[in-house]
Amino acid sequence: MTNWLSREIRHLLPTFDLHAIRTVLISFDPWRADARPTRDFLHIITDDAVAKHYPKMFxxxxxxxxxxxxxxxxxxxxxxxxxxxASKLTTLDIFTKLKPLCIAKAPPP
Known part of the structure; x- marks a missing residue:
C-alpha cells in the first residue's frame, strides 16, 4: 500500500462504526494482479486494534x-x-463504499 493511501485509510478508519457488521467474507486469488486491494482490506480489517474494538465481527x-x-x-x-x-476497486474505494452502509445499518445507541 502506498504511503498516501495508507494515510488516507488511517484518517478514515477512526470515523467508522463497524458495530453494524456481523460477518465479513473475503475471497480472492493471490495470483491475480487486482487482488492487492482486497488483501490490504483484509489486513486492515483483521488488525488487532480493530478486532479489540469489534469482538463480535467475524x-x-x-x-x-x-x-x-x-x-x-x-x-x-x-x-x-x-x-x-473488488477487481476494479482500490482499498480506499472499498472503505468509502462501506462507510455509508455501516452508518445506515448502525444499531441505536
Missing amino acids: VKPTIKSDLSEPVITVEFIDSSKAIFK
Missing part, C-alpha cells in the same frame, strides 16, 4: 487458486448483505 478469508475475481461480502446485523466485486 472475518473469514478464503484464499482460492482459480483466478476468480476478488469478492468481499459483508453481512450486517439486520441480515442484509453487501457484495463488493
Whole structure:
C-alpha cells in the first residue's frame, strides 16, 4: 500500500462504526494482479486494534487458486448483505463504499 493511501485509510478508519457488521467474507486469488486491494482490506480489517474494538465481527478469508475475481461480502446485523466485486476497486474505494452502509445499518445507541 502506498504511503498516501495508507494515510488516507488511517484518517478514515477512526470515523467508522463497524458495530453494524456481523460477518465479513473475503475471497480472492493471490495470483491475480487486482487482488492487492482486497488483501490490504483484509489486513486492515483483521488488525488487532480493530478486532479489540469489534469482538463480535467475524472475518473469514478464503484464499482460492482459480483466478476468480476478488469478492468481499459483508453481512450486517439486520441480515442484509453487501457484495463488493473488488477487481476494479482500490482499498480506499472499498472503505468509502462501506462507510455509508455501516452508518445506515448502525444499531441505536
